[in-house]
Amino acid sequence: MAHENEGISSMRGIGVPELLKLLKKVKKLSFEDVEIVAEEFAFELTPIVLQAVSPETQKTLNQVKERVAELASLLGITVPQVAPPPPPVVEKPLELEKVTFEPPVFTYTGEIAEVQIGATGKEGGTRKKTIKIGGEKCPPFYRFEHPTPNRPVVALDVFDLLPPLPKTIKEYYKGVLDDHVAWINKCIEEYGSDLVTVHLVSTDPSIKNTPAPEAAKFIDKILDAVDVPFMVGGSGDPNKDLEVFSEVAQVAKGEKLVLASATIDMDLEKVAKAVSENNLNVIALAFLDINQVKELNSKLMDFGVSKNQLITDPSTGGLGYGLEYTFSMMERMRLAGLMGDPVMQIPISCAATNGWAAREAWMKVDEWGPREYRGPLWEAVTGLLGLFAGADLFMMMHPLAAKILKKTSEILSKHKIKEDLKEIPYENWVTMKI
């Protein structure tokens, strides 16, 4: 209970007479954590008094009456009800009250590191173009705060040995599946992919177990044949991948390629050494566990990988198969980075390809409609949720999904739009004849 004039903030143990005395001079009364022990309680305000006082005092007295009623109800006492005043007449506004909307701009204590993929001749590599990702100073596409510094990019998949792929995807690569250089060029030139990932599937000990030096030779050949930056994917076997990455790092020295990926069960010190000594980048892949993300990133950084060489991947659950975990983890990671957590100030990678894990993407079910449409849409939506959650780099398979993602990423990353919203007849959706 607080008394405005006297600043009494605690009245524990107060008796009813004192209470009444206080109420006499009260202007404003509020209760907090009140406990009253009483057997009988009476309080009276004569209507005459009410009439005699000024409107201001009357208002105060009304407030007191309300409080007393509240007090009485706490005690379980019935107070005779006074008829409630008629509802106030609302003055209907006749003119628009013009106000200005202020964009809700916040300040952040951290920003996301920038990672450059690919190095030119001048920079110690042999790539013709380079790509930058990351660098954000605010949550994804909060254009009212900061423009997006680097547009999130798309990397289509290329495989050294073809894994089982949905037919609808293979159709798009007809004729180039045996020619890796042609395959890469098709991804870049025809399908507009920003870069590619060359997956060394054949190195998998349970598949072909291609020796690491041989895999490195394969990458070396690709480095000679194409001038775009790319990523090198392993087989997912932690021991074999370490061998492969170490060899690849030698042939790709200075090229700022991306090794995909380092996992918690690898010898991270060796991975870090291969990356930092050869001026490469690496994706740190955790398994839907934010603590693992932190542990992995901080270990790699401790072992010498700089923030500008590291990309973090919390694992992508496809649409309908855990995408909400990925979505929220990416949002948490990005916000933590902006709030100052250094191990989260790293660009995020999203494997939109995992959208294909959902049967809705690939299974032939007539009632669901053509799977040729469902598949790419499923992969695109998986990627788009990652895009809105903060991902900077997308590993993708279907050219159409990649096209949708890249286009949306371009639109959202524009600093300014060319259209004048007033010129777009949006309201026509109501009357359009379709």
Place this chain on the structure above:
Amino acid sequence: MPKILRPLDVYKHLPGTNCGKCGEINCMAFAAKLIERQVSIEQCPPLFEPQYKAKLEALMETLRPPVKEVKIGVGDRAVTVGGKVCVYRHELTWYYPTAIAIDVHDEMGEDELLKRVKQVESFVFERIGMKLTLDMITLRCVSGNPDKFAKTASLIAANSQLPMILCSFDPNIMEEALIAVGDKKPLIYAANEKNWKDFAKLASKYQCPLTVSAFGDISMLKSLCRSLRKYGLDDLVLDPGTYTVGDSFGETVNMFTMLRRSAIEKEDVDIGYPLLGVPAAVWISPEEDEVSTKMKESYLACSLMVRYADILIMHSLDVWVLLPVLVCRQNVYTDPRVPLAVKAGLYEVKEPTEDSPLFVTGNSALTYFLVRNDVETAGGGWLVCVDTGGISLQSSVAGKRFTADMIYEAMKETGIIDKIRHKSVIIPGYAARLSGELEDMLKDWRVFVGPRESSDIPKFVGSVWKKEMGKA
């Protein structure tokens, strides 16, 4: 950060009599459930007695989320939208899933119209034990004729329980329809800078929720809201415009984001209302072909859903267009604080026999559905889900929530040990190190270490398990 209520904040506005009429043990328990949106204030009848009037008002103010809850329609299929208390779902949870409304118009033939309405009303897609459905009918006035519009509205109301959104910027047209179906509490679309006074009168006279629109102009939107609030209206929905042409979608996202952040994190009460997005607007200027336009409608709907749309108006009714949107909603509107789990126990995949393979895994819903799917592809089998508390398998192994003991106990409890002849069990690749210990417990059984990736199960069954079993 969202304003998080504690039970005590709510309790102080309840009668405090512990009468039990709400079905809870006491008022404090009711308070806790009110915060979680598991009960509503109507379940406390005493609150509506005159003596508690002040409490009721204070309670409603306390419980009012920064994005107001707005109810549209009547009866079983009425929908509530908004009610959001956080911008990011991980901060608490997103209440009240985005309502999806499909459009019809008043120049459609009666048969065609009713067919479409029925299709929307009966649409259902079952997934992970949930029925995914569509929520509303959007009636657009294309004719410009008040009678025609009102008659179409009546026809829909007579044939469907679905709540409606009535669309016209003309107050005369709108009033005709409201005379006919105003008692069904449709959402009125839309007040704007020119018509707002007339629309305010209509919303107030027919007691229906009202959409406020100011396309591409958030200051105007806020001005309109402030004026309408002064008018006494509080069931509002906002449409800042869903621009989809060229680069304009970026601005749509920008506006939605600013509005939601201001409502929640700046507590701007003027714009603290649900947001309406119109992916159907892609049809104003369609893409080069129909399939591309439909795809765009679908992925823009998903994009707007995660950028805070509480209502989405769509045109395409193709299952392949709606599926991603419905599944996206199913995903992002789960409670992030509760791991999705299935019941621990034995599952039969495709009528297995005593010779079918036996798999064990955890009970996270995600794990279950993935593994089940892959066991199905492998030709079926038995699947024992150990209770890992809904935590993913990999984390469970690391966190000792998936141990040899637990597998053994689960196999005994489910009785699977006596059901199969081959005496072999396949454990997940991630739990490889449990194989020795489990083999010791199961005596004359064989323990196979399966693949790490569930998708490799079919290959594993074909090339490893069947071969080995054939030898035995």
